[in-house]
Every structure is written in C-alpha cells, then in structure tokens.
Amino acid sequence: MTTITLSSAAIKNMFEQLHHNFGGSLSVNVKEHILTLDNELGRGHIRGITFKGGISYLEFDMEFSEDVTLRTGTDKNAPICFAYCSEGRIEHSFNNESERHTLENFQTGILTNESNAVNTLYFRKDVRVNTSLIVVKTVGAEQTEKRNGLNYRLQERILKGKTAENTIYIGSYNLKIADQIKQLKAIKQQGIVRSLLIEGLVHMILALEVQQHTDDLKNQENQTGSLNTREMESVREISSFVHNYPERQLSIAELCRKSGLSPCKLQEGFKLMHGTTVTDYIREVRIIKAEELIKNTDLNISEVVYSIGFTSRSYFSKIFRNKYNCSPKQYKDKQNMMAVSA
Template structure:
C-alpha cells in the first residue's frame, strides 16, 4: 500500500508543474488540491496492482492551460473518458488537435517523442477520467472481456504515437459516476470496491476498442448526444424517485423524447426497456428497505410504486430466490444481537 501511495504522489507531483496546488493525503490516499489562484478542483490518483492506475481531473480553471502527460515508461496505454465538459488533445511535435467531448472514449499511446498534451479551456468545468495500463506489469486474465485485448493494444507501433477516437458511451459514464463516492475510500473494503469498478470500466473500454477496430468507428446509436444526456438524466430521476408512478407517456412528456427514442435510449444505455429498468430500480430499492428498515412488506410494496403485492412477491422471489417475508427473516437472523 505504501509503495502504491508513493507512485501516486509522484504522478501528482509531475502535474504540479502545470497545475499549482497542494498534495493532500487523506486516509493514505493523496490528491492534488488546485490553488485558488488558477481555479478550483482536485486531481485524484490511485495506483493499483498489476500495472493499473486510475486518475480523475475535476477542475475549473481561470485561464486556458496545457498539461503534458509525462511518463518514464513508454510501454503504456491510456484509456480516457470525458464525463463532463470538453477538452482538447494533441501529441507534442504534431499539429493535429482533437476535441474530446462529453461521454467520449479515447485510447492513446505516448512515447518520448510524442507525449500527450491536454488543453483545458478557461471557466469550463471538466471531469476527465483515465486508466493507465503498464504492459510490462499488467497481467490479468481474470477479466473475461479483457482476454487477448491487451495483445491487441500491444500490437500497435507506439513509437509513432497512437490516438483512437471512440464512440459516445453512456454505460461507461454510469460506471464512472459510481466512482464519485468510491474514490473517497476510507477502508480496505471500499478500496477493493474502487478497484473492482476500475477493472469493470477497463474491461468495457477495451471491449469497445476491440469492436471499433474490428468493425470500424460508426455511431452506436441513432440518438444525438443531447438525447443521450437526457436519457442519463431520466435514469437518475427514476433511481431517485422510484415511488413515482412512472409511465412511458409521463416520461416522454417530461423528457421531450418520443416513446420510441426513450426505448432506444434505454436499450442502448441499460440493455433494458424503460419498463424493465423501472422494475429493476424498484426491486433494488425494495431489497434495501426490507433489509434496513422496520417497514412491513405491504408498506414496502406501496412506498416504491408497486400497486400489486402479489405481483411484487412474484418478481421479488424470481430475482432473490425467496419471498420478501423469508428474505426479511433471513436478513434479520444475520444481524448480530447486542445486550
């Protein structure tokens, strides 16, 4: 743990050449707090085992600023995802500039002659995440979708620099949102949870990269970017308010999207219809209420928007393997008693 923390501190120290601030150590995990003279925000860096590093830039700057990614190891790949805002990329020594937009994925390689530069525009909040793979130490066959893909990445001539501009991908964005709380780890268990999320994101990024290379880059959905963002907002609304009597007509009216576009968006983002997604969210909330509150089953049913107790019990048993009543009894029995 100490060795990994030292590597993270070194990475953050390199960034201080471009972004002044203070490196703060919280619960053994360092981050760079930007100086108010240049703007506000933080850069988090967590070094993991097996040649993986995760970093997040969350910043709003007073002036335009270039940041160069410095690395002593040229045998690396970077998988970027722009969650909020826009920024620009160019290789040092080249003229071409590429804009990274919200929800955009990017795979790139650096070398000593083609280091990556990122330009952050003033007064625009940017949340930019990336996972760095060190091929010399990365050996993880436990990720099924990652098998053989590292070999694919390694096949490119990284001495020339390489930049793959990927598709818009909301699924990766939803996973990265889960890192917002997980990155503030304060225990071994939460650190393991953070590592697990990073591995899932890595697998999704590599999976998309493989498909892009095999099939060529083409839009993964006919929806526009602003429509995808609306689907993301509606997904958050359903998760936050599962008890609301959602229907495709009410959500269509709320979002301004047609029912067909809603279904297309939810299929693309969650691999579920709108109705299936609502049912999944309500079941997850019901499991939490049964496990953590004193509400009886009928109270749970109606507090999350179901109108039929028998229907709820049927789909709950299908998902969790027993009736809601039996599930509540089982979870209560596992809670230790205190005198």
C-alpha cells in the same frame, strides 16, 4: 496560458509536481493522491491512484480560470491510455504536432504511444471538465514472465502484436461508464476498503471501455448511434428521475414528454446506458429500493410493496424471488434474525 511539463508518469512524482505548479492542498490516503484547488488558477480536484499490476487511474474534475496545457512524456514501453469524458471536453495532441483531437462529453477514447513520445492535454478556461484516464503499462518483448497478466492481454487486444504508434481512437458515446464514475465518486469508505472499491470500479470502467471499442469496430458505420450529446444527457436525467421517484406510476409517454425524446430514442438511450428497456429499468430500481426498505425499516411487506409503486403483492414476490432467490418474507425474517444475533 499556463504550461506544465511533468517529468515523471509515476503517480507519486506526478502529484508532487502538480502540487508544486498548481498549489492547492495535497492529501494521500493509502496510495490515492488527491490535489484540491481553490485559488486563482482554478477550482476542483485531480485524483490519482496506482494498483498492483501496473494499472493507474487519473481523474481531472476541474474548472481552470485560464487556458492550461499539461505535457507528459512516456517511457520506452509506452502505456495504453483509456480515456472517458463525463463532463465538458478535452483536447490532446502528440509531441509538438498542431493537430488536436477532441474528446467530448460521454465519449470514450484509447491512446497509444510510440516509445518516448510526449502527450499534451489542453484544458480550456472557464470550462468544467471531468475526464478519467486509465493508464495501463505495456509489457516489453523481454518481459516474458508477465505475459499472463491483464496488461499483456489488453496490449494484445488493442495493438494485436504490432509495435505501438502515436494513435488516438475516439469511440462512441457511452452512458454506462458515466454511471460507474458516479458510483466511484460516491465512495465514502476510507483506508483499504476504499482502495478495493475504487479498484473494482476502475476495472469495471476498463471492461466497459474495451467492450465499447469492440462494439465500435463491429459497427464502424454507426459509431455513435442516432443520439447526440444533448439527447444522451436527457436520458441520464430521466434515469435519475426514475431512480429518485420509484413509487410513481411512470409511463413511456410521460417520460418522453419530460425528456423531449421520442419513444425510440428513449429506449435506445436506456439500452446504451443500462443495457435494458425503460420498463425493465423501472422494475429493477423498484426491486432494489424494496430490498433496502425491507432491510432498513420496520415496514411490513405490503407497505413496502405499495410504497415503491407496485400494485400486486404476488407479482412483487415473484420478481423479488427471481432476483434474491428467496421470498420477501424469508428475506425480512433473515434480516430480523441477524439483528437479534448482533
């Protein structure tokens, strides 16, 4: 087992210590730190970035070759940590306590600390883990000038004016957050554009975590719904299939056969992940694909309509107008005009 103790929670110092202990290669892009490992200790990367206002994002996308324990202390005003596990599982304990809490695949968690507490994360050998942590600095009683900021509002939402204690809240399964993290990983831009895109998605993930916590409190009798982890994974696979093959005429019955889920569970999963029904999701995927084809190809409108699985051009025009506030032809004409002027 390898045990690492980090003396600082500041991203820059933290990554210097991680680099010193784990080896690998450390790169810094604007304020984003990425430690890439491919050695006897493990493979993967650890990423961290700090934004204005005291919000930081940490991501562990790792598979260690041995058990790894990571210990880090907190300040007098200990932060609130919003956690999400999109692959594998991770364990946590406070100080030197023997009790461990487990965050499983697709689960949300909220961690609060008393002053100067120590947090310990446990990574099991040969288990691929992808865990994201959003760390929110709290505002001290004397920092009255910061009480209009996002940090203070989140602090009031979670702590409700009480003094922070060592508590961990394990919430429901949530596939929407996994989708946002997937988009975050897909960012190819560099420099300030990359930083802005990451910050926007991190705030979206944070909003979804807070909403999940609110929803869970309203329905504590049924925190995780009726779907288990395997069934949630099936919903994600079916979502990817629909996204990759929008032109196919997909029925609920066919998707149920492919996923092994009942119609009720399939619909429940799409409601959890996308906030909509299976049919509405298929239509949304097709209309977005159509917009891409109109913008980036020479296909005429009829060819676009039939290439994405619609059978009625008038129906397509209606839902396209509802989404983009113009007809497909007007949209294509506008794109052509922009191309000429460029």
